[in-house]
Amino acid sequence: MVQFLAQTFVNGINVGALYGLAAVGLSLIFGVMRILNVAHGEFLMVGGYIGFWLFKLYGVDPFVGLPLVGIFLFLIGIVFYKVVFSRVAKFHEEVKLKNSLLIAFGLYLIFPQIAMVLWTADERAISPAYSGQAFDLLGVRFGYVPLAGVCIAIIVILAMYLFLTKTYFGKSLRGTAESWKAAKLSGIHIEWTFMITFGLGISLAGIAGVLIALTQELTPFMGMPWTLKALIVVVLAGMGSIVGAFVAGLILGIVEAVSAIFMGPYTIAIGLLIFLIILVLRPQGLFGRA
Amino acid sequence: MLEVNHIDTYYGELKALWDVSLTLDKGEIVALIGANGSGKSTLLEAIAGLLPPTTGEILFEGVRLDKEPSHRIVEFGVCLVPEDRGIFPGMNVSENLELGAFSKRGRKEKEETLHVVYGLFPILKNRRNQLTRTLSGGEQQMLAIGKGLLSRPKLLMLDEPSLGLAPLVTKNIFEAICQINQTGVSILLVEQNVHIALRVAKRAYIIENGRIVQHEQAKNLLRDRRVIQAYLGTHYA
Amino acid sequence: MPKNWKSFFIFGGIIALLAMLPLFTNRSDVLTWSCLTLQYILLSQSWNIIGGYAGQVNLGHAAFFGLGALTTRYLWLAGLPFPASLLSGAFIATVFALLIGIPAFRLRGIYFVIGTLVLAEILKVVIDTRFPVASVLPVETLLTYSLLPRYYLSLMGAVLSVIAVYFISRSRLGLGMMAIREDEDAARTSGVNILQNKLIAFAISTFLAGLAGGIFAFYMVAIQPGYVFSPIWTFDSVVIVFVGGIGTLIGPIIGSVFFVLLKQWLSLHLPGGLHLAVFGVLFILVVLYMPDGFIEAIRRYGKMVTLGRKPMVQGG
Numbered sequence: 001m002v003q004f005l006a007q008t009f010v011n012g013i014n015v016g017a018l019y020g021l022a023a024v025g026l027s028l029i030f031g032v033m034r035i036l037n038v039a040h041g042e043f044l045m046v047g048g049y050i051g052f053w054l055f056k057l058y059g060v061d062p063f064v065g066l067p068l069v070g071i072f073l074f075l076i077g078i079v080f081y082k083v084v085f086s087r088v089a090k091f092h093e094e095v096k097l098k099n100s101l102l103i104a105f106g107l108y109l110i111f112p113q114i115a116m117v118l119w120t121a122d123e124r125a126i127s128p129a130y131s132g133q134a135f136d137l138l139g140v141r142f143g144y145v146p147l148a149g150v151c152i153a154i155i156v157i158l159a160m161y162l163f164l165t166k167t168y169f170g171k172s173l174r175g176t177a178e179s180w181k182a183a184k185l186s187g188i189h190i191e192w193t194f195m196i197t198f199g200l201g202i203s204l205a206g207i208a209g210v211l212i213a214l215t216q217e218l219t220p221f222m223g224m225p226w227t228l229k230a231l232i233v234v235v236l237a238g239m240g241s242i243v244g245a246f247v248a249g250l251i252l253g254i255v256e257a258v259s260a261i262f263m264g265p266y267t268i269a270i271g272l273l274i275f276l277i278i279l280v281l282r283p284q285g286l287f288g289r290a
Numbered sequence: 291m292l293e294v295n296h297i298d299t300y301y302g303e304l305k306a307l308w309d310v311s312l313t314l315d316k317g318e319i320v321a322l323i324g325a326n327g328s329g330k331s332t333l334l335e336a337i338a339g340l341l342p343p344t345t346g347e348i349l350f351e352g353v354r355l356d357k358e359p360s361h362r363i364v365e366f367g368v369c370l371v372p373e374d375r376g377i378f379p380g381m382n383v384s385e386n387l388e389l390g391a392f393s394k395r396g397r398k399e400k401e402e403t404l405h406v407v408y409g410l411f412p413i414l415k416n417r418r419n420q421l422t423r424t425l426s427g428g429e430q431q432m433l434a435i436g437k438g439l440l441s442r443p444k445l446l447m448l449d450e451p452s453l454g455l456a457p458l459v460t461k462n463i464f465e466a467i468c469q470i471n472q473t474g475v476s477i478l479l480v481e482q483n484v485h486i487a488l489r490v491a492k493r494a495y496i497i498e499n500g501r502i503v504q505h506e507q508a509k510n511l512l513r514d515r516r517v518i519q520a521y522l523g524t525h526y527a
Numbered sequence: 528m529p530k531n532w533k534s535f536f537i538f539g540g541i542i543a544l545l546a547m548l549p550l551f552t553n554r555s556d557v558l559t560w561s562c563l564t565l566q567y568i569l570l571s572q573s574w575n576i577i578g579g580y581a582g583q584v585n586l587g588h589a590a591f592f593g594l595g596a597l598t599t600r601y602l603w604l605a606g607l608p609f610p611a612s613l614l615s616g617a618f619i620a621t622v623f624a625l626l627i628g629i630p631a632f633r634l635r636g637i638y639f640v641i642g643t644l645v646l647a648e649i650l651k652v653v654i655d656t657r658f659p660v661a662s663v664l665p666v667e668t669l670l671t672y673s674l675l676p677r678y679y680l681s682l683m684g685a686v687l688s689v690i691a692v693y694f695i696s697r698s699r700l701g702l703g704m705m706a707i708r709e710d711e712d713a714a715r716t717s718g719v720n721i722l723q724n725k726l727i728a729f730a731i732s733t734f735l736a737g738l739a740g741g742i743f744a745f746y747m748v749a750i751q752p753g754y755v756f757s758p759i760w761t762f763d764s765v766v767i768v769f770v771g772g773i774g775t776l777i778g779p780i781i782g783s784v785f786f787v788l789l790k791q792w793l794s795l796h797l798p799g800g801l802h803l804a805v806f807g808v809l810f811i812l813v814v815l816y817m818p819d820g821f822i823e824a825i826r827r828y829g830k831m832v833t834l835g836r837k838p839m840v841q842g843g
Contacts, residue, residue, distance in 0.1 A: 036637055038644075087815050097637055098584065102769070102814045105586075109762060109807030113800045168392070175378045175389045182376040185338060187364030187393030187441055224758065228648055231641055265656040272649040279642055280630045 003139040008257045014146035016253020017153040018212055020246035022226055023233035024157055025204030027245045030234065032177040032197040034093055035085060035100040040205050041227035042111035045220065047073050047206025048126075048213035049119050055126045062126045062214055063148065069210050070203045077202025080107075081195050089194055108224060115220035123217040131214065149211040156207060157246045160200075164242065173197055232275040291316045291476060292337070292368075292445055297346030297356070299336050306332045307343070308501045314445070319467075319477040321491035321508065323484050323521055329500040330480040331373055334447045337478075338370035339363040350445070364393045369443035373450045373480075375434035379423035383414055386422055386433055390440030399442055406473075407436040410466050428459035435466065439475075446470065447478040452486065464490055484521040488512050496521075538689075545682055549675055558674045560787055565681035566742055567767060567783035572688035573735035574764035579774035580692075580701060581728040582708025583632075587643030588736055588764055590650045591620040593756035595737025597654070600662055600744035613741040620737025624729050632725045635711070644758075651756040658752035669748065677746045684742050688735050692776050695731070704728050708774070766810045772820030781821050 026040045051069050054060040060068070084107075088099040134143040164170040176183040176193045184190055212218070212226075233252055237244035252271065260267045292314040299307040307329050314320045322330050335341040337348055339360035348356040355363055370376070377386050387407065391400040408415040411432040417425060422433060431451055438446055448467065452460040464486055471477050471490075481487035488494060488508040496504040496517070504517075511517050548561060570592060577585050599616030603609050627646060634642045664672065695701040703724040706714035715721055744750060763786070771782025786806075793802035817824060 036641075084811060084815070094636065099814055099818075101584075101637065101640060102765075103811050105762070105765070106807045106811035106814065109766075109810065110804040113804035113807075116799055117801065168388070168397075171381070171385055171389055172392055174381060174385075175392075178378040178380050179376070181340065181372065181374075182378055183389075184340065184360040185364070185370050185372060185376045186389050186437070187361045187396065188389070189359070189361045191359075224648075228645060231645070235638075235641065266653065269649045269652040269656075272645050272652070276630075276642060276645055276649070279638060279645075280633050 006138075006140045008261065009254060010140055010142065012254035012257030013250055014143070014150060014215065014253070015257065016250035017150040018208055018215075018249070019229050019233050019252050020249025021153040021156060021208040021211065022205060023230040023237070023245040023249050024160060024242055025201035025208070026230045027234045027237065027242060028160070028204070029198055029201035032173050033089065033194050034097055035089070036097060037104045037201070038101060038227055039104040039107035039111065039223070040201075040230055041223035041225065042108055043073060043076070043202045044205040044209040044212070044226050045111065045115060045218065045223045046076070047209030048218045049115065049124070049209075050206070051210035051213050052119075052124050052126050052218060055128070061128060062210055066152070066207060066210050069206045073206025074199040074203035077199035078195055080202070081198040085198060086191070086194070089191075111223060112220040119218075119220065121220060123219050124213070125217045126210070126213040145214050149215060152207070152211060153246070156204065157242065160204070161242055228272070232271065235275065235279055291351055292478070293349040294333075294337065295347050295349070297336060297343035297348065299332055299341055299343045301341070306500050307336065309346070310497070310500070310502055312495055312502065314476055314478055317471070317474060317476055318493065319471050319479060319491045321479045321481060321487040321494040322497060323481070323487065323494055324497035328497045330497055331449050332500070333497070334370055334372070334449050334478070334480060337368065337447065361393070364441050365395050367395065367442065367444035368447070369438045369441045369445070370447045371434045371438040371449060371451070373453065375430055377422050377430060377434050377437060380421065382419050382421055383425070383433055384418040386437050387414075387440055390437030393441050396441040400440065403440050403442060407439050410469060411436055427454050428456070428463070431455060431463055432466070435463070435470075439470065443475060445476045445478065449480045450482060451479075452481060452483050460486065542682075542686055546679075549678065555674060558678050560791060562674065562678050562681045562746060564783050564787040565685040566739055566746070567763065567786060568685040568780055569681070569688045569735060569742070570739040570760065571764045571767040571771070571779040571783055572692050573732050573739060575768050575773065575779050576692060576695060576735070577728050577732035578765065579768055580695060580708065581704040581725060583725060583728075584640045585643045585732075586640055586758075586761055586765070587647035589756055589758050589760040590647040591624060591733040591736035592740040592743070592760045593650065593654065594620040594623055595740030596744040596750065596755040597658075597740070597752055599741035600750060603745070604662065604665065609745065613738065613745070616741035616744070617734045617737035620740065621730050621734045624733035625726060628726050628729045629722070632722055647756065647758060647761065651753060651758075654756050655753035661749050661751045663749045672748070677742075680742050680745060684738055687738075689776065689780070691731060691735065696776060700724065700727060766806050769810060770813050770820055772822030775820070775822050778820050778822045785821070
């Protein structure tokens with residue numbers, strides 16, 4: 001029984017780390033730019049498929065492909081910022097939020113259909129030779145690939161955290177998040193900051209996508225479910241909190257894994273329901289301040 | 291050094307400034323006086339590039355500012371400390387000061403300026419790891435001015451630095467402003483407390499409904515019965 | 528008010544023409560498209576009430592469409608007369624809306640959007656799990672299946688929704704809704720009961736959405752329960768309303784006609800669901816460059832034409 005619980009716990013962390021990673025990008029973009037990108041999961045899907053292509057077509061090991069996908073998605077993010085989102089970034093907060101949400105919503109209609117053409121509706125996965133391997137510790141099974149996923153997620157989020165708190169540019173992102181007017185008057189080039197932020201957020205989504213492709217399957221329609229997961233995590237953590245998002249991701253993963261034992265197929269609905277209740281009772285998030 | 295020539299400014303479709311002109315020489319303190327909503331802050335925002343004028347021009351040391359984005363204007367040495375203070379409430383004091391020196395111009399001399407600012411406002415040094423939102427109003431204003439100084443401005447524009455502060459704190463702030471001016475920084479000052487503003491300023495402009503209506507030596511305005519009644523309250527008369 | 532009378536005559540004329548459509552043609556494809564268009568008018572007008580007039584961007588609209596569809600379908604196939612089933616479906620959707628409305632309207636702006644999106648997703652997951660098997664019409668119903676009653680039912684639904692929106696836009700209720708849309712705090716201070724107003728708007732909106740679902744359930748031969756709860760219904764409504772002109776009476780009608788025609792045309796020329804991608808692009812373009820939709824573009828064009836004519840008259 002203890003072993004079973006421990007195993008559930010480990011599985012929950014494996015998934016939860018990915019939730020956290022998916023959420024951090026969304027949270028970063030929302031925190032700095034006040035843009036709620038409901039197409040976040042779509043970019044995550046694209047990242048997963050690019051990783052899949054690199055592996056399938058060119059035999060690139062997914063862990064080698066990871067930084068490539070990160071860079072590529074960063075560029076995609078910049079293109080999407082320049083072409084669409086920059087056009088709403090200059091509006092006042094409420095209009096910007098609404099219009100950017102609608103635009104992201106439009107992207108959500110576009111991406112899965114294009115993915116269907118490029119990659120078909122078949123479920124895909126990145127499965128290198130070592131993908132099923134695992135080791136036992138006190139009777140609990142640790143897969144190498146999920147473990148590596150958790151480590152990478154932690155490293156990426158730690159790097160993000162250090163970037164935001166220790167570097168000049170990172171601090172300017174946080175400053176922009178606090179007040180774009182004060183940022184402008186401090187000589188921060190807001191347009192540039194927004195562009196880099198969007199690129200970084202999308203890049204994080206892409207990295208999460210590759211890690212997801214390693215442990216779960218890819219489908220053209222995975223975007224919205226992952227957006228919802230990321231949204232739940234972000235709302236749990238309070239909008240804009242990076243480390244909070246990761247912790248909330250882990251919590252969600254563990255709660256889901258444990259409740260799957262009792263709830264079976266209704267697990268997702270339960271997760272969403274808990275989220276709704278929290279949203280109504282504490283809109284600033286569990287870890288956010290009032 | 292600063293020349294504002296016949297600018298008009300709009301908030302959407304609402305005209306906020308009508309044919310406003312103003313000059314400021316190197317090393318001067320110039321005050322801008324007017325009632326609430328008369329366009330004082332708008333003028334400062336126009337110069338800082340937050341609300342570019344639709345007509346007219348703004349020249350700083352011969353360079354046109356009105357076509358430049360606000361972050362470039364900071365690089366030219368023009369800095370605005372806005373009415374809401376323009377600080378980052380969720381970051382600590384030293385991070386705020388650091389971001390004050392974000393411009394290339396400020397970053398080059400960051401350490402020396404930081405030294406100067408801590409000399410001017412020693413309390414900031416004690417509070418440097420404290421979150422800005424936990425500071426008192428006076429401390430926040432000191433931080434706002436200090437953060438502005440870190441951009442190494444030649445022209446510092448201050449919007450209502452005494453807003454909501456106790457008289458003694460206001461006095462401290464204005465002593466600091468005079469000290470800053472003595473190091474060669476020109477100052478364009480918007481201030482509700484006209485009495486104190488006219489005592490530190492050399493010249494003053496009076497702005498009403500978005501138009502400059504009077505321009506005078508500060509000491510003459512202090513003797514002007516009309517001005518005293520309109521802006522100082524009768525008990526000074 | 529002669530102008531109003533003119534509109535009434537046009538409206539009545541169009542209804543009469545549509546009612547006579549089956550006399551002119553018995554081409555089933557024309558009837559099918561008309562059916563779909565009319566159903567989309569009903570569904571998009573229902574979204575227009577809450578999203579366009581009250582300004583509450585409800586991304587969970589599919590839930591109410593789905594509830595109406597599923598309830599109607601099961602009651603009807605269980606033997607209840609169809610009209611009773613249809614009304615029950617719409618009623619259930621409304622009751623559900625009122626139940627969740629009170630907590631949901633505690634959320635403002637973006638949180639309301641997320642909340643409704645998630646709510647619909649919960650319902651979809653539960654329904655998918657609970658009713659995994661498609662519901663197919665029994666053979667005896669299939670043998671007597673005819674498009675005509677479906678067509679007239681759709682027409683009635685569409686007309687009802689247009690009338691509802693017309694009266695809302697002219698009522699005190701509608702005024703309150705628009706005040707909330709423009710500035711909730713200002714509306715509150717001018718004495719608008721925010722929660723009550725939103726709830727009424729939500730109730731009317733979801734009743735019509737449930738009705739749309741019920742008519743769809745009557746129309747379709749086979750229904751996958753999860754499908755009627757799919758977010759696609761929300762998205763179609765939102766796209767139609769935005770493309771046509773949000774918060775207007777005519778916008779969703781124009782949007783629906785355009786949507787169905789373009790959808791038919793695209794599905795002939797593009798593989799699979801790519802027409803959705805085209806709608807996505809179109810939607811983004813409208814949000815960016817034509818925030819008031821086609822109706823505004825048409826109006827502006829009309830103005831340009833009349834303005835362009837004037838100098839000519841003066842010159843002549």
